[in-house]
Amino acid sequence: MNLLDRILNKVVSYRVNHIVFPKEIAKKMPIYCSWHVKWSGIQKGSIKMDTDQIYKGMIQIGFDRIAEGLLGGRRSIVSITGNGCLIFRGKADLSQGISICIRDEAQVSVGKGFYCNGYFSIRCRKKITIGDDFIGGWNVSIMDSDGHPIFDLNHGFINPSKDIVIGDHVWLGAESRILKGAVIPNGCIVGLGSIVSGKNIKENAVLVGSPAKVVKEGVVWDRGDIATIEKAKNLANISLEEPVV
Numbered sequence: 001m002n003l004l005d006r007i008l009n010k011v012v013s014y015r016v017n018h019i020v021f022p023k024e025i026a027k028k029m030p031i032y033c034s035w036h037v038k039w040s041g042i043q044k045g046s047i048k049m050d051t052d053q054i055y056k057g058m059i060q061i062g063f064d065r066i067a068e069g070l071l072g073g074r075r076s077i078v079s080i081t082g083n084g085c086l087i088f089r090g091k092a093d094l095s096q097g098i099s100i101c102i103r104d105e106a107q108v109s110v111g112k113g114f115y116c117n118g119y120f121s122i123r124c125r126k127k128i129t130i131g132d133d134f135i136g137g138w139n140v141s142i143m144d145s146d147g148h149p150i151f152d153l154n155h156g157f158i159n160p161s162k163d164i165v166i167g168d169h170v171w172l173g174a175e176s177r178i179l180k181g182a183v184i185p186n187g188c189i190v191g192l193g194s195i196v197s198g199k200n201i202k203e204n205a206v207l208v209g210s211p212a213k214v215v216k217e218g219v220v221w222d223r224g225d226i227a228t229i230e231k232a233k234n235l236a237n238i239s240l241e242e243p244v245v
Helices: 003-020 226-236
Strands: 031-033 037-040 047-049 059-063 076-080 085-088 092-095 099-102 107-110 114-116 121-124 127-130 141-143 164-166 205-209 212-217
Touching: 003 031, 003 037, 059 076, 076 085, 085 099, 099 107, 107 121, 121 127
Parallel strands: 031 059, 037 076, 047 085, 059 092, 076 099, 085 107, 092 114, 099 121, 107 127, 121 141, 127 164
Antiparallel strands: 205 212
């Protein structure tokens, strides 16, 4: 990052903090964003901090912390319409190319330790809740609506938006799609390219496919790479001679 980028990042970050937060929070500068982030519709209260620990740069948006080799533009967008609201409950890191669109009266709430890779997308018309220690892979999409209305010729509007709830310590694999009404419990893993729209899923499960189905239960995962498998074994309090397949 060159000097000009640093200066522009600080200018835009200062402006965003003072637009969305009351003065006592804005002066702590919790949001640090790239100047490549396009902000649309934001006003006082569009973004809220639901935590007692507020500090400088705890919410980082639009920086190049994407997976090695992933190609795409640097532009990100955060659009919050009317009384829509984005709530952070702790530290969060949203990589470059992300897209967040929150409609009037809708709410997105994300827990502490939130991380999403590049080109991650959220479209919210009602309510999306994401727990602590979340990881989202590249090109993941979360949508609580179908995008366009559908009408039955005899009974009228038939496809309302539905809440999405994602628990703590959930990993959404790259290219996965989380659709309206989905409930993903604590500790779950959603495989690459899978589509989740259902409920009735147990904790610590692996979901794969379209539509996603549980293919394994009783798993744990770790934020590190494969070299951290020993740590994962300790988390599960088990002893393995070889990796789990």
